[in-house]
Amino acid sequence: MKREMQALMGMLLMAGASGGGMAASLDQELAAIAADPAMPLASLSVLAVRGGKVRYQYQTGQRRIGAAAAPANADTLFRIASVSKMMTTFGVMRLIEQHQLELDADVSRYLGYALRNPHFPDQPISLRMLLTHTSSLRDEAGYFWGADVAIRDRLTGGAAGMWAGDHGPGGYFTYTNLNWGVIGTIMEKVSGERFDRLMKRLLLEPMGLRGGYNPSEFSPEEIDNVATLYRKRAVDSEVWNPDGPWIAQVDDYGVRPPVAPAGLAGYVAGSNGTLFSPTGGLRISAADLGKIMQMLTNHGRYQDRQILQPESVALMFRQQWKHNGSNGDTHRGLYHSWGxxxxxxxxxxxxxGGGFSAVGHLGEAYGLISTFVVDLRRSNGMVSLIGGTGADPDRNPGRYSAMTRSEERILTALYRHAILGR
Structure with a gap:
């Protein structure tokens, strides 16, 4: 009887917008959140996994607004911002499995030059430090450069803001995008492949996932289904206007198609891993993120392929750093523990109300807000991709977390209805 009830619940949840009952109620609740005039959302794509199976998906809003208006759908690709860091890490773990990388080796051996914080020149920097934001690198001097720039010159040139002067490598946590530019460079160095194509080989193609880190190589169908990211403010202004028009920020491919980065034809792999933004540049759908979530809940296996070894999955999400009150910057309470x-x-x-412990990653950039959270023990998880915000997120803070109120409402609705089945 219990098994029959679970099957019935699954069918109700999978009914989505076309069905009644719990799923239809959840559709309505999410649509109301997206249309809330206090913080309207340009588009929203969500997914919930329960017991290792996709139980619910829903989209609302427009992936493109204006003359080329088009609705978001299950296959719409979003630039998922910092959730990309976790996806890049899957590629790192595969290279570790292949014995091309070691977590605790001095990364200078991979780069071919000494990577050192000039304030702490005797302390080596490891891949583990880069992956846990304890490398002592900082973002103030930038974390993205074009194909004509060698990252070595930036890392070793002594630029102010590139390195922490008060904390050396190894213990103090500061969330730093540049870590992933260095990681991408290391991945290119050891593989001899450009980062965007390497990630397709290591992760996207083995799982049959669409999108990637380089829209200029997308198929016409993929380009047509990329979500433009919006804010209700100008691109070059910090003034938000919830009553104004949606202003495209990035990926406005309904107006102009993507182009390859300037100078790409002469680019040498391993010279500048920031080029394809390992830190935030992956375009992928909520549906495909659901496949990755299923892979993780199945100990690294997706369908008939072992993408990651179970030991790699366990290691990746095991606690590496925890805030003790003085060993890191929590960014207003957002960061407390890191794998x-x-x-x-x-x-x-x-x-x-609590009750959902998870691992994963959050992202925010250009109006997009992204969430990937999974309870590996119970095989439950949620994906939320917001394609644009119409009001300043800092003026709409969460009530019980460091997230925005919209994120809180979306995740709570998904958890209560799609996972708990209430």
């Missing part, structure tokens, strides 16, 4: 390229959440920070 390898992954964030760890206790049961009080994701859903109202």
């Amino acid at each position: 390898l390229g992954s964030q760890r959440f206790d049961d009080r920070r994701l859903v109202e």
Whole structure:
């Protein structure tokens, strides 16, 4: 009887917008959140996994607004911002499995030059430090450069803001995008492949995932289904206007198609891993993120392929750093515990009333807000991709977390209805 009830619940949840009952109610709740005039959302794509199976998917809003208006759908690709860091880390773990990388080796051996914080020149920097934001690198001097720039010149040139002067490598946590530019460079160095194509080989193609880190190589169908990211403010202004028009920020491919980075034809792999943004540049759909979530809940296996070894999955999400009050910057309470390229959440920070402990990653850039959180022990998880915000997120803070109120409402609704089945 219990098994029959579970099957019935699954059918109800999978009914989506076309069905009744719980799924239809959840559709309505999410649509109301997206249309809330206090913080309207340009588009929203969500997915919930329960017991290792996709139980619910829903999309609302427009992937493109204006003359080329088009609705978001299950296959719409979003630039997922910093959730990309976790996806890049899957590629790192595969290279570790292949014995091309070691977590605790001095990364200078991979780069071919000494990577040192000039304030702490005797302390080596390891891949583990880069993956846990404890390398002592900082973002103030930038973390993205074009194909004509050698990252070595930036890392070793002594630029102000590139390195912490008060904390050396190895213990103090500061969330730093540049870590992933260095990681991408290392991946290119040891493989001899350009980062965007390497990630297709290591992760996207083995799992049959669409999108990638380089839209200029997308198929016409993929380009047509990339979500433009929006804000209700100008591209070059910090003034938000919830009553104004949606202004495209990035990926406005309904107006102009993507082009390859300037100078790409002469680019040498391993000279500048920031080029394809390992830190935030992956375009992927909620549906395909659901496949990755299923792979993780199945100990690294997806369908008939072992993508990651179970030991790699366990290691990646095992705690590597925890805030003790003085060993890191929590960014207004957002960061408390970290794995390898992954964030760890206790049961009080994701859903109202608590009860959902998870690992994963969050992202925010250009109006997009992204969430990938999974409880590996119970095989439950949630994906939320917001394609644009119409009001300043800092003026719409969460009630019980460091997230925005929209994120809190979306995750709580998904958890209560699609996972708990209430």
